[in-house]
Amino acid sequence: MAGAETSASGDSFNKLPSDCCIFTVPEKLRKSNNEAYRPRVVAIGPYHHDDPRLKPMEDHKLWYLKNFLQPNPNRHLKDYIRKVMSCEHEARKCYDKHIDLSPNEFTEMMLLDGIFVIQLFMMFSNYQSLLPGDRIFGKQMMLNDVHRDMALLENQMPFFIVQQLFEMASGTHQQPMPGLLELTCRFFRLEWAMESEVKHFVQVKHFVHAISLSFLPLVRKAPNGSNKEMKFTPSAMQLAAAGVKLEKCKSKRLLDIEFKNGALNIPSLALYDTTESFYRNIMAFEQCYCEKRYLTDYMDFMHHLVDTPSDAELLINKEIIENWLSNKEAVARVINALGEENIVSRDHYFYSLSEELNNHCSNHWNEWKATFKRDYCSSPWVVISVIAAVVLLLLTVTQTVCSVLSLK
Structure with a gap:
């Protein structure tokens, strides 16, 4: 995992801690979908803290x-305030922009947002x-x-x-509590990734980072050693x-795409x-922070x-796409939108x-076989008709040969 200095979004990131x-973003x-990156009801952290549209949630x-x-x-408000304030300087360094809040204001915001989460x-x-009466649930x-x-x-x-606020609170409970990572995975519906990826989650920076880690392939491919530019993947129809x-595979990991024995398992x-917003933000994080851009490469593959x-x-x-949008046109629009404006490296995960x-x-032999199967083997009746035509042709040829021989 690379630091911010590897960001592809400009030289200004070289000066970041x-x-x-x-x-x-x-x-x-x-520029193609600004609303995909803006919160609708709640601000977490400083970037949208002063958005008047989100003020109602502050009372909540x-x-x-x-x-x-x-x-x-056994824990008082001042204990939590003291804990957050001790981490203020370290927390500020996590952001790519100067936070124009006083130490007290910054601490209050972090405490409210942390307890809310x-x-x-x-x-x-x-x-x-x-x-009782919770307005969210x-x-x-x-x-x-x-x-x-x-x-x-x-x-x-x-x-x-x-994590620190959670540990302070969980220490006062009599009953065992799930860990924060487990609760994170439940909330973002990443339970399937938790067991195998727990070794990565110990390094989690924030929730988008946690989500991005769930897309990591279990087996990493060797880097692409070719200097050739990657060819566009043929379309599904091609x-x-x-x-x-084209077949649906059982794996829940999006990157587990495999081409074997003439079948592309996806x-x-x-x-x-909400899919477009969800994936756009993960890919934006990959562009800004990650050395390997797995989800970006996946969306580029799907885009083509x-x-x-x-x-x-x-x-x-083929049940490869589970469509909860309005129609097939909407599906094509969303996938193509996610594949645009992304920086794709030569070390593309799906290069091979x-x-x-x-x-x-x-x-061309593969195309000919496919055409023959489609045109002449599409149903048992078509197959029977083809066989009958071949047999009739053979009988006709045989009869013609016999007639020629009898004349001699």
Whole structure:
């Protein structure tokens, strides 16, 4: 995992401290869909702290804090304030911009946001702990918006602050509590990744970082040693025309795409209304912070695989894409939008796979076989008709030969 100095978004990042991990989204990425990076209902951290649209949730944070302190008689508000204030300097270094807040203001913001996150995660994990009249869990749309906002790159706070507050609070509980990482995975629905990726999560910087770690492949491929530029992956329709079988594989890891024995096995990709915002922010984080851009490479691969609505329809029919959008046109639009304006390196994760698929499609024998199967083997009746025609042709040839021989 590289530091901020490896960012591709400009020379200005070279001057950032090595601890910097929370970024404002570069203009190049946000110009096509600025709203994908802006919170709707809640501000976490300083970048959207003064947004008047988000002020109503600030009162809710105070309510969460009040309820958080009640069952903890051994911990007082001043204890939490002291803890956060001791980390103020370290926390400020996590941001790529100067935070124009006094030490007291910064500490108050971090404390309110940290307790809000802890309360939110705990209630999401255990609905029996819901507070009566809670405005977030009382409305599914509000919960969906909060869930979306928590996964925005500009809407983050350092994970270590939340962790320290959580450890202070959990020490006062009689019953065993799930760890913060476990609660994080439950909230962002990453339970499937938690067990195998726990070794990576100990280094988590914030929640978008935690989500990005869940996409890491279990087996890392060797770096691409070729100096050749990567060829565009053929579209789904082109692959089908060349005889490639498009099949849904069982893996839940999006990067587990495999081409074997003429079949391209692809994990299912679910598309919802919030999908574009969700993936855009993870990719923005990869562009700013990560040396290996796994999700960016995946979306680039899918961007070329889904070139038109017809490609989208084919993948929907194969259950490779789980479509919760309006139609196939919307699917193609979202996937193509996610594939644009991304910086793709020569060390592309799917470089070798793209080479294999292009080589397969350039072999005319594969295309001929696919055409023959499609036109003449599409159903048992067509096969019977073809066989009958061949038999009839053979009989005709045989009869003609016999007639010629009898004349001699």
